[in-house]
Amino acid sequence: MEAKAKLKNTLVKFISQVAIYLPDDVYARLKEMAEAEDGRIASELYGCIFDNLEKAKTLKRPICQDTGVLQFFIKAGTKFPYLDELEDVIIEATEEATQSTPLRHNVVECFSEKNTGTNVGTRAPFIEWEIIPNSDELHIDLYLAGGGCSLPGRSKVLMPLEGYEGIVKYVFDTIVEWGINACPPLVVGVGIGTCAATAALLSKKALLRPIGIPNANPKAADMERRMKEGLDKIGIGPLGLTGKQSVLSVNIEYAAHHPATLGVGLTVGCWATRRGAIDIKSDLSYTVSSHREA
Numbered sequence: 001m002e003a004k005a006k007l008k009n010t011l012v013k014f015i016s017q018v019a020i021y022l023p024d025d026v027y028a029r030l031k032e033m034a035e036a037e038d039g040r041i042a043s044e045l046y047g048c049i050f051d052n053l054e055k056a057k058t059l060k061r062p063i064c065q066d067t068g069v070l071q072f073f074i075k076a077g078t079k080f081p082y083l084d085e086l087e088d089v090i091i092e093a094t095e096e097a098t099q100s101t102p103l104r105h106n107v108v109e110c111f112s113e114k115n116t117g118t119n120v121g122t123r124a125p126f127i128e129w130e131i132i133p134n135s136d137e138l139h140i141d142l143y144l145a146g147g148g149c150s151l152p153g154r155s156k157v158l159m160p161l162e163g164y165e166g167i168v169k170y171v172f173d174t175i176v177e178w179g180i181n182a183c184p185p186l187v188v189g190v191g192i193g194t195c196a197a198t199a200a201l202l203s204k205k206a207l208l209r210p211i212g213i214p215n216a217n218p219k220a221a222d223m224e225r226r227m228k229e230g231l232d233k234i235g236i237g238p239l240g241l242t243g244k245q246s247v248l249s250v251n252i253e254y255a256a257h258h259p260a261t262l263g264v265g266l267t268v269g270c271w272a273t274r275r276g277a278i279d280i281k282s283d284l285s286y287t288v289s290s291h292r293e294a
């Protein structure tokens with residue numbers, strides 16, 4: 001098979017897998033959270049969630065009707081041999097997976113407000129590129145951005161004196177006001193940087209880090225842990241109907257910032273946080289590290 005077609009077929013399968021199966025870390029954390037609940041409503045809701053996941057596996061159908069807008073975060077080795085074709089391949093794979101999985105048609109063009117019917121449109125799927133020097137491999141993180149879970153997302157530039165307390169307040173105020181729109185329990189991605197744009201992008205990248213792997217900076221890791229403990233105490237619980245825990249994880253990513261500004265971004269994932277990670281070698285052999293069980 002021609003290399004481009006082989007790469008496209010791999011991505012079509014990968015996209016479908018991400019829509020149908022939760023990543024292993026999200027599944028495992030949901031199991032832990034379900035076992036920790038003893039209230040009747042919370043236990044029943046977790047029962048529904050796992051029943052839903054089993055049916056998705058058996059029927060080979062997406063976990064949620066909202067299969068989101070596809071977002072690809074790429075780490076491309078400068079020597080990966082198919083870089084020139086990659087963007088076209090991703091677009092073709094998105095169109096094909098939309099039909100074969102199937103995925104809901106979620107891409108609406110701005111200003112005409114017409115649904116393209118293919119999940120492809122202007123800058124959709126969203127593709128973000130990072131160049132990796134002296135490598136012939138490709139790493140792709142795929143995220144399916146649903147509507148409800150995207151709703152609490154926002155970013156803001158704080159005055160420097162607001163400090164890290166200001167970041168915590170911003171995150172807590174947003175989750176208290178908007179969190180239940182995102183089908184809890186939630187994955188909370190927090191970005192810190194100079195401006196609203198940096199912070200927002202880093203908050204999305206924070207969601208790509210598997211649950212259970214803290215930030216490498218001990219102070220950031222401590223903030224992740226303390227924010228998770230605090231958010232759990234709000235008692236949002238599964239689907240917002242109360243419970244002992246509210247969040248699967250709080251993940252922080254940061255960039256060194258301007259002394260006069262502290263940008264904070266927030267991106268939220270729902271109980272059905274669908275993301276996948278695939279590594280593709282130059283001979284097009286691949287490993288899906290996010291879904292070993294599937």
Ligand code: SF4
Pocket residue numbers: 064065066067146147148149181182183270271272
């Ligand atoms: S928030 Fe998540 S689980 Fe809820 S409808 Fe949206 S994609 Fe589905």
